[in-house]
Amino acid sequence: MVPTSHLLVFSLALFIVGLAGVLTRRNAIIVLMGIELMMNSANINFIAFSRQLGDLAGQVFSVFTIVVAAGEVAVGLAIIIALYRNKDTINIDEINIMKG
């Protein structure tokens, strides 16, 4: 059986990949994909500890998180479409309308 620590290292690596994507990519869709990766690394953590502790609550949580992630992606993509319509770009460096 794969030890829990391996699963945790895997999830950490996945999280860092996602984070790097969020922080460095210019394409807003790829940033969204990075966020998905970070969420899934969290899901892996839930499931790893659920398996080790023999408690199904962790798996329930991960299913719940997937549902939330689906909603989040829907909202995120809608925002990106709206941005594109207004600014003709989805390059995140060119979008600074949050500046006061």
Add this chain to the structure above:
Amino acid sequence: MSDFLWLIPLCPALGFLVNGLIGRKLSKRAVSAVACGVVLLSFLLSVAAVAQLAAMPAGERVMENRALTWIPRVDSGGGPPGLALDWLYVLDPLSAVMILVVTGVGFLIHVYSIGYMWEEQGYWRYFTYLNLFMAMMLTLVLGGSFAVMFVGWEGVGLCSYLLIGYYHTRTDCADAGRKAFITNRIGDLAFVAGTLTLFALFGTLEFRPILAAVASGEGPYWVLAAVGLALFVGACGKSAQIPLYVWLPDAMAGPTPVSALIHAATMVTAGVYMVCRLAPLYLAAPVALTVVAIVGAATALFAATIGIAQNDIKKVLAYSTVSQLGYMFVAAGVGAFGAAVFHLTTHAFFKALLFLGSGAVIHALHHEQDMMKMGGLKAKLPVTHAVFLCGWAAIAGVPLTSGFFSKDEILWKSFLWSPLLWASAAATAVITAFYMTRLMGLTFWGRSRMDHHAEAHVHEVPGVMKWPLIILAALALLGGFLSVPPALGGDLMPFTLEGWLHPVFTPATYAASGHHGAHGGDAGHAGEEHGGHHGAAAEYGLMLLASTLAVLTMWLGWRLYDRHPEKAAAWKERFAGIHGVLKNKYWVDELYDAVVIRSFYSLCRAAHVLDVRVVDGVVHLVRNVTVGTSYLSVFWDTWVVDGLVNLTGRTVRAGSGVLRRLQTGLAQSYASAMVLGLFLLICVYMYMS
């Protein structure tokens, strides 16, 4: 029924209102009808009132009429009594004589004025002032308290000023008006001071309570004497006595009927009236009375001598008026108040006559007043000459004329007081006879000195001016029989002015305050008994002496100015020095100019310097200090207060310039910051645990 007294002054007041408000639009006939009508009405009312008064018993002849409440009495709550005034009119024998003289002579002069002023500018204005004068004069003599009297007193002063300056486009007239007004103010100051002192003493301004208190011995002697003197100074101003007489000769700048009415017959006698009205007060303070007598005698003699050397016909009469007023004060001063009022009355007749006569001459000669340019008018103006003769005889004291009786009464009473005073008064009488004869001679007799052009236009006066002259001439001749002295059978006469007036001047009348038949230790009465006792021989002797002297002087004057004018000129040459002094009126005007007016101007200049240097200096100093401190304040405001505010602003702006950079608007930079922060938190957490 005494409640119609207020109508007597009201009638002319209404005339004043009508003529003053719409007179400009009315015809001259309507103006004259209104002006003369109201005065006639007032005269008739006066006659009615006096008739009622005469019907009363002798000791109780007083009619009071509280027409209005002027200042209501306020309860002072135990403090000193407050001032309460009623608009009180009182008719007693004295004011009865005064209102008859004022309205009677006043009416004649109003009628005369119609003819005299017909051609003048502002005809309605003249009659407006004249009516106002009548209203004020009647208020003065009917006023039952100092306050009401003072209203009239100031009112007649105002009218005098307005009428002297009637020809207001001429500087000398306007100046004369101002001189009269200002001189009177000096007297009025003393008058008010005396009045207020009496109020402080007795807590009322009404005559009867004050006189009752004085008559029953209240009031400290020296205060009463001071009050008497102060009031006499007021009388000096109004009645033109030394030293305040200077305005009256100048007042002749006004129209001649005004000189007759205001500056001879009525207003100038107000001072005499006032002294007589306050007889008990003066009897309680004989010192003041002595001053009155001496000032009166001095003025009489002084003014008479000036009259000798004047060439202006009205100036002669003006100095004569001053002199005759002095006579009245002599009478009042020796306690013969009845004689003073008697002379006041006869003087009103003959002096009004003389002034109106001179007005007729001036009118005939087209406003020529210089007697040196007259002469020989007897043939051209027979009526004027005839009435002038009556006036001349009366003022000189020819036996049986009015002036004879009144003047003789004064001479006799002054002789009883002091032979020296008699000598002075008798000398005045002789000088009076002389200058009046000179006036007659220069005006009517001798040869004409007019140029032919003027002579051709000489004309006798119209009827409207003639009849008042004739009536006044009759009064001047016969007025003396109003009060025949006992020595000449006065006891047999049904009426004497002396007897009529006697209760008014008797302190006992007031002390008894209405009690009937009060006789007793009565000073005035006792004095008369004493006088009668002196023996009629002395009185006859003095009477004869004075009359003879007067008639002799008249004869001498007639010789000089009618028969031998060259001798008069020679006499003038011989006494050139004295003549110069008299002609220049003793340089009193110049003296007043040098002493009073110049020093007043110097005072004004000193005050001006004080104003410019000190007062203005202080004001400027305050201004400079204020401006200086305001500069400091501006500096503080600009650099310190504004600096602090700006410093705050700059600090905030500089700080925000740094912090603004953080808000880039880029989501990734925010995310980086979040990650970094999370990382730091985890580090801290791990380090702590």
